[in-house]
Amino acid sequence: MVLYAIRRLLWSIPVVIIASILVxxxxxxxxxxxxxxxxxxxAEDSQRLAQQLHLNESxxxxxxxxxxxxxxxxxxxxxxxKPVWPDLRDAIIVxxxxxxxAYVITIGLGLTMGVISAIKQYSWFDSLSTGxxxxxxxxxxxxxGLILQIVLVLKFRDWFGTTPFFTSGVxxxxxxxxxxxxxxxxxxxxxxxxxxxxxxxxxxxxxxxxDVLNSDFLRTARAKGISERRVIVRHALRNALIPVVTYSAIxxxxxxxxxxxxxxxxxxxxxxxxxxxxxxxxxxxKILPWMMLVVLxxxxxxxxxxxxxxxxxxxIRLD
Amino acid sequence: MTELEHEHRPGEHAVVxxxxxxxxxxxxxxxxxxxxxxxGQGLSTKPLSPGRLAWRRFRRHKPALVSAFLLVxxxxxxxxxxxxxxxxxxxxxxxxxxxxxxATHWFGTNNLGVDQLSRILHGGQISLKVxxxxxxxxxxxxxxxxxxxxxxxxxxxxxxxRVTDLFLAIPLLVALIILSRLPAxxxxxxxxxxxxxxxxSIVTILSxxxxxxxxxxxxxxILSLKEKEFVEAARALGARDRRILVRHLVPNCTGAIVxxxxxxxxxxxxxxxxxxxxxxxxxxxxxxxxxxMIADEKGSYQTHPWLVLFPGMAILLVVLCVNYLGDGLRxxxxxxxxxx
Numbered sequence: 001m002v003l004y005a006i007r008r009l010l011w012s013i014p015v016v017i018i019a020s021i022l023v024x025x026x027x028x029x030x031x032x033x034x035x036x037x038x039x040x041x042x043a044e045d046s047q048r049l050a051q052q053l054h055l056n057e058s059x060x061x062x063x064x065x066x067x068x069x070x071x072x073x074x075x076x077x078x079x080x081x082k083p084v085w086p087d088l089r090d091a092i093i094v095x096x097x098x099x100x101x102a103y104v105i106t107i108g109l110g111l112t113m114g115v116i117s118a119i120k121q122y123s124w125f126d127s128l129s130t131g132x133x134x135x136x137x138x139x140x141x142x143x144x145g146l147i148l149q150i151v152l153v154l155k156f157r158d159w160f161g162t163t164p165f166f167t168s169g170v171x172x173x174x175x176x177x178x179x180x181x182x183x184x185x186x187x188x189x190x191x192x193x194x195x196x197x198x199x200x201x202x203x204x205x206x207x208x209x210x211d212v213l214n215s216d217f218l219r220t221a222r223a224k225g226i227s228e229r230r231v232i233v234r235h236a237l238r239n240a241l242i243p244v245v246t247y248s249a250i251x252x253x254x255x256x257x258x259x260x261x262x263x264x265x266x267x268x269x270x271x272x273x274x275x276x277x278x279x280x281x282x283x284x285x286k287i288l289p290w291m292m293l294v295v296l297x298x299x300x301x302x303x304x305x306x307x308x309x310x311x312x313x314x315x316i317r318l319d
Numbered sequence: 320m321t322e323l324e325h326e327h328r329p330g331e332h333a334v335v336x337x338x339x340x341x342x343x344x345x346x347x348x349x350x351x352x353x354x355x356x357x358x359g360q361g362l363s364t365k366p367l368s369p370g371r372l373a374w375r376r377f378r379r380h381k382p383a384l385v386s387a388f389l390l391v392x393x394x395x396x397x398x399x400x401x402x403x404x405x406x407x408x409x410x411x412x413x414x415x416x417x418x419x420x421x422a423t424h425w426f427g428t429n430n431l432g433v434d435q436l437s438r439i440l441h442g443g444q445i446s447l448k449v450x451x452x453x454x455x456x457x458x459x460x461x462x463x464x465x466x467x468x469x470x471x472x473x474x475x476x477x478x479x480x481r482v483t484d485l486f487l488a489i490p491l492l493v494a495l496i497i498l499s500r501l502p503a504x505x506x507x508x509x510x511x512x513x514x515x516x517x518x519x520s521i522v523t524i525l526s527x528x529x530x531x532x533x534x535x536x537x538x539x540x541i542l543s544l545k546e547k548e549f550v551e552a553a554r555a556l557g558a559r560d561r562r563i564l565v566r567h568l569v570p571n572c573t574g575a576i577v578x579x580x581x582x583x584x585x586x587x588x589x590x591x592x593x594x595x596x597x598x599x600x601x602x603x604x605x606x607x608x609x610x611x612m613i614a615d616e617k618g619s620y621q622t623h624p625w626l627v628l629f630p631g632m633a634i635l636l637v638v639l640c641v642n643y644l645g646d647g648l649r650x651x652x653x654x655x656x657x658x659x
Binding site for chain 2: 026027029030031134135137138139140141142143146147149150252253254256257260261264265275276279291294298302
């Protein structure tokens with residue numbers, strides 16, 4: 001398995017390079033740094049800008065220049081001469097906190113709902129969770145976030161606070177801490193990100209669990225006299241998780257999309273807002289490392305999903 | 320696509336279900352008895368055509384039936400808004416601005432005094448068009464790619480499926496946001512996909528990212544279908560690859576294709592709304608799309624919540640109905656396929 005992981009990682013090198021070319025072409029052809037909102041720009045400023053961004057060189061040499069620097073960890077400077085990395089780092093930390101919380105909620109609620117629905121098939125809980133998941137799949141995430149804001153923040157403002165993301169006086173200087181204040185601010189957004197995932201995972205888990213519950217080896221396990229609890233947890237759940245894990249790898253893109261929208265609604269200074277801002281400003285120097293980080297995380301998460309798959313199902317030989 | 324599987328159907332899976340039959344609604348229904356007698360004795364009843372069987376399965380799915388009816392009603396009032404309201408969707412009465420829902424303005428009015436119901440109905444035309452267009456275009460692409468990969472196999476299959484995986488791994492929303500600006504910066508892109516934020520360009524870039532589930536499903540079906548005897552018979556009669564694909568294999572995937580098209584209508588409507596919400600969707604139309612309406616009014620939801628609630632409810636209702644319809648169609652047309 002270690003060998004498999006290493007081989008996969010080696011394989012991802014050409015993938016990253018190809019992806020970086022695609023990213024570079026896509027971002028370069030959709031942003032225009034010289035069309036900046038820069039009313040005070042003088043001729044020498046634009047010249048300096050062109051020099052800094054190597055705009056006068058060919059596309060290929062621009063790419064090589066950028067990728068060389070990027071792979072050494074040099075993310076460059078923005079058009080306003082600020083280094084890219086510190087801001088990006090702060091945004092990443094916020095997004096990781098939000099994403100992790102959302103993921104915990106998604107997996108926790110989604111899988112639990114699915115398992116209970118399957119065990120108690122056709123019960124009131126089953127129909128309720130089926131209805132709820134159709135609802136969760138069909139509601140636009142941004143609309144759900146707005147409703148949460150309207151209902152919860154306006155009615156129960158004492159619980160979640162109407163203060164901006166960085167409550168003044170409480171860790172507003174750095175964005176690294178994950179204290180009580182931060183957690184309170186993250187609950188609603190995390191739930192907004194999670195809604196669609198909960199719906200999908202509960203449906204998926206339910207059908208996968210039903211398949212397993214009707215299988216022969218489960219009857220054998222029961223016939224051996226194993227307690228029902230053990231049958232469900234050790235035999236059924238483990239096997240039912242396999243297809244769900246495969247699905248979770250494909251899902252990374254959807255989670256990133258959900259984060260972008262949710263951060264925009266709740267005005268959370270994470271990667272989503274960072275991207276939207278940078279794209280609106282045509283700051284492709286900021287977007288390129290952002291995109292590459294997304295590409296890398298997609299690759300790594302896919303690899304992790306494959307490895308987990310192997311752990312859950314020893315029949316699958318990873319080599 | 321998402322997975323929306325429904326319960327085991329009585330009659331079809333009766334043996335598998337064993338002790339877990341639903342309490343009362345199953346074997347006693349006339350349909351199930353029909354099905355059992357047809358299957359068991361095959362003497363007393365006339366055999367049913369596949370179409371009739373599908374219709375029977377569909378009819379049993381009550382939410383899908385209701386959704387189909389609602390969708391017809393919604394389409395009629397959206398494309399013929401005069402039936403419900405005679406208010407002007409563009410010019411309003413400034414004296415009647417920001418009114419809460421009332422008998423004259425069911426959904427209230429916006430800050431220019433334009434009737435919200437009229438706006439939502441007219442704006443819905445774009446949302447529905449986008450959903451249908453994206454689903455159809457991406458279905459054509461997906462079926463073509465899936466069919467070729469499944470039928471020809473070997474390196475072509477490998478190549479096409481790797482491309483499919485690649486597209487599935489791309490974060491959809493980010494890619495759409497970036498690509499939506501492409502026509503603004505590139506002359507050639509503008510001639511290919513049309514003006515930035517136009518209906519045509521948004522449909523094109525959305526379709527770029529909606530064909531993958533279809534390709535996978537069609538490929539899977541064709542992989543098993545191409546080994547069947549009727550394909551061999553067709554080949555023995557001298558049919559070429561193209562004819563076998565177009566006349567024999569693809570028509571046999573109709574069930575799966577229809578189900579998938581339906582589900583991608585829902586996904587396309589949702590995605591376009593999200594794009595519009597972020598400011599990268601369809602713009603420049605006289606009446607904004609539903610997603611754009613929400614984005615436009617989201618600052619005033621505390622004082623005028625109806626301006627946000629009703630467009631959102633419109634999206635929710637349409638997408639919910641389409642999803643239920645897809646679920647019912649899956650039960651009816653494609654009972655074997657329970658996971659997407």
